[in-house]
Amino acid sequence: MNFNISDKMANMKGSMIRELFKLAADPNIIKFGGGNPSPLTFPVKEIAEITAKVFAENPDSVLQYSISEGYIPLRETLQKYIRDRFNIEKGNNEMLIVSGSQQAADIITKCLVNEGDTVICEAPSFIGCLNTFRSYGANLVGIPLEEDGMNIEKLEEALRNNKNVRFIYIIPTFQNPTGVTTSWEKRVKIYELAKKYDVVIMEDNPYGELRFEGEDIKPIKSIDTDGRVIYCGSFSKVMAPAFRVGFVCVDNELFGRMVIGKQCTDVHTNTLFQYICNEYMTKYDFAAHIEENAKLYKQKCQLMLSEMEKNFHKDVTFTRPEGGMFIMAYLPEGYDSAPFVQDAIKNSVACVPGTAFMPDDSVSNAFRLNFSTSSDEDIIKGIEILGKMTHDLLDK
Numbered sequence: 001m002n003f004n005i006s007d008k009m010a011n012m013k014g015s016m017i018r019e020l021f022k023l024a025a026d027p028n029i030i031k032f033g034g035g036n037p038s039p040l041t042f043p044v045k046e047i048a049e050i051t052a053k054v055f056a057e058n059p060d061s062v063l064q065y066s067i068s069e070g071y072i073p074l075r076e077t078l079q080k081y082i083r084d085r086f087n088i089e090k091g092n093n094e095m096l097i098v099s100g101s102q103q104a105a106d107i108i109t110k111c112l113v114n115e116g117d118t119v120i121c122e123a124p125s126f127i128g129c130l131n132t133f134r135s136y137g138a139n140l141v142g143i144p145l146e147e148d149g150m151n152i153e154k155l156e157e158a159l160r161n162n163k164n165v166r167f168i169y170i171i172p173t174f175q176n177p178t179g180v181t182t183s184w185e186k187r188v189k190i191y192e193l194a195k196k197y198d199v200v201i202m203e204d205n206p207y208g209e210l211r212f213e214g215e216d217i218k219p220i221k222s223i224d225t226d227g228r229v230i231y232c233g234s235f236s237k238v239m240a241p242a243f244r245v246g247f248v249c250v251d252n253e254l255f256g257r258m259v260i261g262k263q264c265t266d267v268h269t270n271t272l273f274q275y276i277c278n279e280y281m282t283k284y285d286f287a288a289h290i291e292e293n294a295k296l297y298k299q300k301c302q303l304m305l306s307e308m309e310k311n312f313h314k315d316v317t318f319t320r321p322e323g324g325m326f327i328m329a330y331l332p333e334g335y336d337s338a339p340f341v342q343d344a345i346k347n348s349v350a351c352v353p354g355t356a357f358m359p360d361d362s363v364s365n366a367f368r369l370n371f372s373t374s375s376d377e378d379i380i381k382g383i384e385i386l387g388k389m390t391h392d393l394l395d396k
Contacts, residue, residue: 311388
């Protein structure tokens with residue numbers, strides 16, 4: 001059978017990161033390529049307790065169809081949580097529970113973007129969302145990412161020169177793939193530019209809870225006075241990614257459309273896992289759980305950074321994140337990291353070339369490393385292998 005593939009999908013490429021997951025079955029591969037949280041952070045005992053209790057007492061409540069907007073107690077818990085934690089007031093905002101923040105990106109794009117419209121994003125940025133935007137025929141415009149966030153001059157230039165800019169996509173805290181955090185000053189400027197040019201901001205914050213150094217910086221949504229910031233969060237990095245539970249705080253004018261958009265996809269998010277998230281947040285010490293997660297990631301990040309300092313060629317630079325799960329390393333200007341990454345895989349170390357995260361087809365000298373899942377032994381061994389490779393490449 002020859003299938004006629006739609007124009008939207010014909011030129012789509014699979015996620016290089018998801019392809020790397022196929023290497024997971026090989027025990028000889030050191031895996032710095034994925035974006036998985038550490039299994040050590042999963043609250044397995046508590047999840048088992050919560051599940052056993054609800055199955056014993058009221059199984060119908062978590063096994064039946066539910067409403068598209070999301071489990072009401074969880075929506076209420078999250079609204080209070082983001083108010084107390086991030087200073088995001090209820091106001092005209094509504095809370096929509098989604099099947100992971102990836103679905104949030106899909107629904108937002110479905111509601112706001114027509115084919116040929118422009119989405120502005122960081123360069124580099126998260127490939128999952130970039131592919132979502134591409135699947136709706138969006139014109140992607142990347143803004144160079146500096147050590148404190150987007151280049152503001154380039155952002156305004158893009159807003160001024162591109163037609164039909166539908167939204168700015170930004171991961172301001174512990175960005176994927178770089179680990180960079182956007183400064184408060186730049187967050188304010190980005191919001192002011194969005195107001196000036198009357199565009200929406202999609203603020204993606206899946207890693208913001210995982211701070212292990214420095215001072216918290218409030219989300220852009222905390223200064224949103226006119227409903228133009230759509231705030232997305234997730235339980236994937238702080239509970240368990242298999243739950244596929246995320247949430248969107250969005251102005252009520254768009255909320256209804258997003259609910260319809262979700263109904264076109266999956267009717268509602270998994271009720272059992274929504275229930276578990278709410279019970280854990282309200283009946284257990286959620287703050288202590290996050291603190292323990294961050295403590296583990298701090299140790300792993302510091303170990304990886306110290307090994308990189310010791311082993312990498314002096315001309316290889318890298319970011320120094322204050323939280324999250326990623327470090328971005330940079331070969332000198334003019335080098336393409338893709339062949340380096342291919343050789344790394346041959347040497348049993350998986351990482352991701354920077355080109356995978358670019359909004360266009362430009363060559364990148366960067367490669368992303370994940371420090372959250374590997375054992376200490378694998379971090380030491382893997383960085384030693386990559387370090388030797390940098391010397392073999394650059395000492396010639």
